[in-house]
Amino acid sequence: MRVEWRSLGATLLRVGAVWLAGTLTMLLLAGVLPDFRLQSADGDSATVIGITAAAGAGAFGLLSALVWPVLVRAFLLVPALVLGLLVFFLNGSLLWLALSLVPYGRSSVDPATVVVVAAAMSAASSATHAFLAIHDDGAYRRRLARIAGRRRRREGGAALPDTPGTVFLQLDGLGYEVLREALEPRDAGQPLMPAVAAMCGDTHRLTPWCTDWSSQTGASQLGILHGSTEDVPAFRWYEKDTGSYLVSNRPTSAAELQRRAVERTGERGLLAEDGASRGNLFTGGAGQVALVLSVSARRGRDTRSRAGYFAYFSDPANATRTAVAFGAEVVREMWQSTRALLRRERPRVRRGGLYPFIRAFATVVERDVVVAAVLGDILGGRTAVYADLVGYDEVAHHSGPRGRDTHQVLRRLDRSVALIAEVAERAPRPYRLVLLSDHGQSQGETFEGAYGLTLEELVRAGCGLQVPRRARRTDSGCEAREAARAALHRPETSGRDGEPRRDTGPVVLASGNLGLISFPDEPGRMTREEIDERRPALLLTLAEHRGIGFVLVHSERHGPVVLGRGGCEHRLQTGEVVGGHDPLAPFGPYAARAVLRTARFPHAADIMVNSAVEPDTGAVHAFEEQIGSHGGLGGEQTRAFLLSPLEVSPPAADGEPLVGAEQVHRVLRRWLDEAAGPGPDTGGPGHPGMLPEGSGSTADDGTGPCPPAPDPATAPSGASAPARASRMGAPTSRM
Structure with a gap:
């Protein structure tokens, strides 16, 4: 009973502190903003103004707690980007309603100003709540645990x-x-990702x-979650x-790929047993x-496209903070792209249009929602x-x-990892964190x-088809056009730019x-002989181009x-290699095996080209x-990483490479x-999931797509921090 009274007292103290912060914020804004008043035109006493501010802040907090979740659920049908922008409007509407309900004073606020006031009050309340949570981790944990417990009881969990x-x-996309x-x-002695550095070598192996x-998320994540990358030749x-x-x-393609993988493997996926899938392309069989x-595209209580937003945006403080961070990220991207343009940085691509908003959604909204769901x-x-x-x-x-x-x-990703690791230590069951x-x-x-x-213009030129005048004026365009004219024994058909093909x-x-x-x-996959007969210059044009590394045909x-x-x-x-050097040599010792596997896919293209x-x-x-790209072979795009706890068995036997997303799934x-329980011996190449002896190539020479695993003794110097996440430099502020 004593503990319950203490908990009740701490809760009342937090509510009072947040209420006071909202009241003071409202008073401050009333003194600064000309279109926001907490008194009548004739003037009111300081007492009436203070009561008006306190009543308004209290009504706003109460409406936010009761009405906001209902509004968010109603707006789940709105596209995600629009939902983020509606946060300010909804918050302002609640404040306007709260002020209209106040029985003291005669406050007034301009419709545009009310949005600013509401955002500032939500931010102040969120900051106060976060400050108190620093000194009361148990309260934050108990709050999330109650929410999670209610959900588990609804699911009938034991x-x-x-x-x-x-x-x-x-x-x-983060390479090894x-x-x-x-x-x-x-330079300052601090790693770029201190929380992850503290894990590496001390509690985890890299x-x-x-x-x-096909080094891209569609193939890799399908293989990791569903155990099959068969017939996924590209993005x-x-x-x-x-x-x-x-x-x-x-969505329709992802659903089809998942259906094919489940049909091929006969299993639901990695997460079929009490699993959760957050922010992924595929479910992995998760419930x-x-x-x-x-x-x-489905409609159901647990599978709605925006169901994950409700749990996060049902808290107006979360919604306001994420909306503010979203706007800041848009401005940051505009500044950074302008700076790159003024400095004439190379390489560079266009970063206008909707990209600033897409970037802000990926780096702020989706991150916040996914991390909150994981917690x-x-x-x-x-x-x-x-x-x-x-x-x-x-x-x-x-x-x-x-x-x-x-x-x-x-x-920022490092801070998210640190927060997840910290909460995992306070979870009701032990957890292992794998990055x-x-x-x-x-x-x-x-x-x-x-x-x-x-590439399309180069292909059309090699086929003897029309290409834009701009492309014909380039060296590559001229070379391709001349090769096509010579091979086809006829001049290229001329045409004006912009004419319909x-x-x-x-x-x-x-x-x-x-x-x-x-x-x-052409029905079926065209052979090399058929391509040479019908488009004599095409393969030669592609293979001889300076920007093409190799061409695959059948x-x-x-x-x-x-x-x-x-x-x-x-x-x-x-x-067998004929005609001189091996065109796959610059792409590492595993390139031939990877290309051969793709060549056997039923839906491999007639011609596949790697730069x-x-x-x-x-x-x-x-x-x-894209100036940072992935999807094929070459460079660091094929080198991914696995950071696993030391208490689990090694990913692969000593000296054996870990090749392919299907292998990672195993x-x-x-x-x-x-x-789940006692398993077989964790050592040796015969362990389930490890590559069989003699598979693949021998040790990597450093140029291939998969370097050998580092010796733990050579782990980064930042890897000597204690194991506990609370001692990894993990922040204590809440999301």
Whole structure:
């Protein structure tokens, strides 16, 4: 009873402090803003003004607690970006209503000013609540635990087990090398990501893993969550048998890819047993989802596309803070892009239009919602949680993997990791935190920026079709046009810029520095012989271009063949290299295996093109408007990481590489099995999930897509911090 009275007293103290902060904020704003008054025109006494402010602040707080959740649920049908902008309007409307209900004084406020006042009061209340929470971690934990407990009771859950739960936190697009650099002490002696650096080497081991040829989230996350990357040749591709396009980040495509993977493996996914999927492309079989693309088109209590927003935005302080941070991020992006333009930084891409808002959504709104959902899962005792934080990947596409802009995003991601680790220590069951990425990123000038024409224009020129006059004036365009004219023995058809094309032409799609070329009028996959017969200059044009690393086609005689400059080719079926050098050599020792696997996919394109890679820098040329790209081979894009607790079995046997997202799925599933109960011996190459002896290539020479795992003794110097998250430099402020 004594403990209950103490808890009640602390609660009343917090409510009083937040109320006082709101009252003082309202008084201050009434003295500063000309369109906001807490007294009549004739003037009122200080007592009446104070009572009016206190009553207004109290009514605003009460309405926020009672009415705000209902409003947010009603607006879940509104697009996410619009919902973020509506936060200010809704908050202002509640304040206006609160002031109209006050029986004291005759306050008045301009409709535009009320939005500012409401935002300031919410911010003050949030700051006061956060300050008090610093000194009362138990209150914050109990609040979240009550929410999680209510949800678990609604689901009919039993008592929580004492076995460890697991949180898989995906830092989207963060490559192995970039992470290593972020863990090293910088000029001031502090790592860029101190919380993660404290984990690495002391409580966790850092392991690289190598992606498939399609080094992008669609393939990697499908493989990690559902155990299959079969027939996913790229981020986007054309399927001749149905005449349809599949794009990994479209809801209908994601749903279809998940359906195919489940049908192929016969299993629901990694998270089928009491799991939660947060911010991902796929569910992984989880019963609890939030911001998951593959189910975003469904309508149900737990699978609505915006169901994950309600739990976060039901708190008006959260909504206001996130909306303010959203606006600040938009302004930050505009300033950073302007600075890059004025400094004439290269490489550079256009960053206008809707991009500032898309960046703000990825780095602020989605991050806040996903992290809050993960905290609720942890305090609710969920067995397995997989969450994706996409902010770094989005910014790196436009600012580069190592730009100052991306460093700011990494610092904020580190704080999110620290907060999740801290809350995990206070969870009702033990938790293991696993950090991983789905791929890396390679920097470089875009293909169009480097050579003056797009991949589609190069393909059309090689086919003898019309290309824009701008492309014909470039060296690459002239070379392709002349090759086509010579091969076809006829002049190219002239045409004005902007004239409608009368030919169907090939379908050319780009996935980072991977290009896919399909001929929709030709049934089935065209062979090399058929392409040479009908478009004699095309393969030569592509293979000999300076910006193209290699070209994959299917030969009737030799099967899948990789073509390179100077007439060289690599016959993948036999491993025979003819005509000189191996065109796959610059892409590492695992390139041939990855390309051969993709060549056997039913929906591989007629021609698949990978850009060239700079041997010294690892730079590639994206066929999209990206200076940080991924999707193919070359550079750091194929080098992802896995940061796992030392108490779980090693991801792979000593000296064995970890190759492919399907392999990572088996490792993660093994760790879940270990957490559920006693498992088999954790050592040796025969352990479930490890590569069999003799698989793959021997030790990496450092140029390939998957470097060997580092020795723990050589871990970054920042990795000697204590194990507990509360001693990792984790912030105590709440989200």
